[in-house]
Amino acid sequence: MSSRRWPTIVAAVALTGTVVALGVANPVPPARVSTDRLGPDAGEPVAAYLDRANASLVEDAVPDAGAEHWALVSLDAPATASTLLDTVGDLRVSQVMFRVPIERVQTPIVTIPVAANRESVERASTVASARLSMAGAGVDRQSQVMAYSAARLSTGCTCVVGAVVRGSLAQLRALAATPTARAVEALPADAVAGAFAVSPLLPSQTTVVVPGPDDGPVPALP
Template sequence: MPDRTAGVVAATCAAGLAAAVLVLGATNPPTPKAITTDRLGPDSGELVADYLARAAESLDGSSQETSWGLVAFDTEVTATAADDLTGDVPISQLWFRVPVERVQTPIVAVGVAGAESIARAPGYAAARLYGTTGEWDRQGRIDAVSAYRLAQDCACVVGATVRGPQSELAALAEVPGVRAVEALPADAVFGRFAVRPLLPEQTVAVTPGPDDGEVPER
C-alpha cells in the first residue's frame, strides 16, 4: 500500500508540474523570429530588364512616405561620388566591389552616417578583407588585390542603401549616372531586409560572371 500511495503522489506532482509549464508557456510565449522576407535588389537569374521595370514600379513620385531604397549606378564610382550622386537622400550603406576583368571579387557592405564616414568607408572595406590576404590561394590573392585597391579609394562602389521620401527616391532615379532606384514599403525595418546590389556588368541577366582571369598583384 505505501508503494501505491507513493505512486499516486508522484503522478499528482507530475500533473501539477505539467499544468504549471502550460501556464508559464501561455503567459510567457516564445519570442517570434524576425521576419526577413523583404529584400532590395534583383533575384538570382532575373532578367535585368525585368528588375529595372520592377524597381521603377516600386517608386511613387507623389508620396512623402519615407522608405528604404537601393541605388544602382551606371558604373562603379568612388564613395564620395556616390554621395554626390545621391544628393540630399542620406546613405546608410555603401556596397563595394572591386572590378577585375574575368575575376569574381567579393562584395563588401559598409555602414555609413554622413560625409566623413562615407569618405572613410573604402578604408573600412579594405580592412575587412585584410584577414585573408595571407592565404596564397586564388581567393586570398583576390582579397589582397581588392583590399589594396579599396585602400587607394578606387571607383568601386556598385550600390548604396538609402532612406528618404518616395518622391525624392523617384527624383533620384532620374539623376544621370544612377541606373535604378528600388524602394521598399514604408513599414520595412532596417536590418530585417536583404540587399543584393545590381552590378554594372550585369546587363542581360543576374548571373555570375566568368572567374577564369589572371589575378593581378595590385
C-alpha cells in the same frame, strides 16, 4: 496501481500545469522572419528587374507624401564615394557597397554600414579594405583576390557599385532620374532597418543577372 505512486503522478501533473501556465503568461517571442529584399534575383533578366524597380517607386493607392522608404540605388558605373554622395544629394545613406573590378575575375561585394554624415561615407572604402585584409592572408586564388581588392580599396578606388538610402518616393524618383543611377528600388514604408537583404545590380550585368567569368589572372598587388 499502487497507492504509493499517486503522489508522484499528482506532482508531475501539477508541475506540467505550472509550466504550461508560465508559458502562456510569458510566451517566447517568435523569431522575426523577413522576406524583404532589395536587388535583382539570380537569373533575373536585367530589363525585368529595371521594370520592377521602377514600379516600386509608384505612389501607393493612398499616398503618404511624408513617408520615407529604404531603397537600393545601383550605379550605372563604378564610382568613388564622392561621386556617390553627389548622386544621392541630401538622401540619408546607410550602407555603401563596394566591388573592385578585375577583368574576368569574380571579386566580392563588400557592404559597409555608415553613419549619417559625409565623412563616414568617405571612410567606408578604408573600412572595406580592412575587412578584406583579414580574409586575404593565404596563397590560394580567393586569398589573392581578397588581398588585391583590399589594396585597391585602401586607395579610395572607383569601386562603389551601390548604396542603401532613405527618402520619400518623390526623392527616390528624382534619384532614379540622375544619369549615374542605373536603378532605384524601394521597399514599403513599413520595412525595418537591418531586416532586409541587399544585392546591387552590378554595372557588368547587362542582360541577365548571372556571375561573370572567373578564368582571368589575378593582378599582382599594386
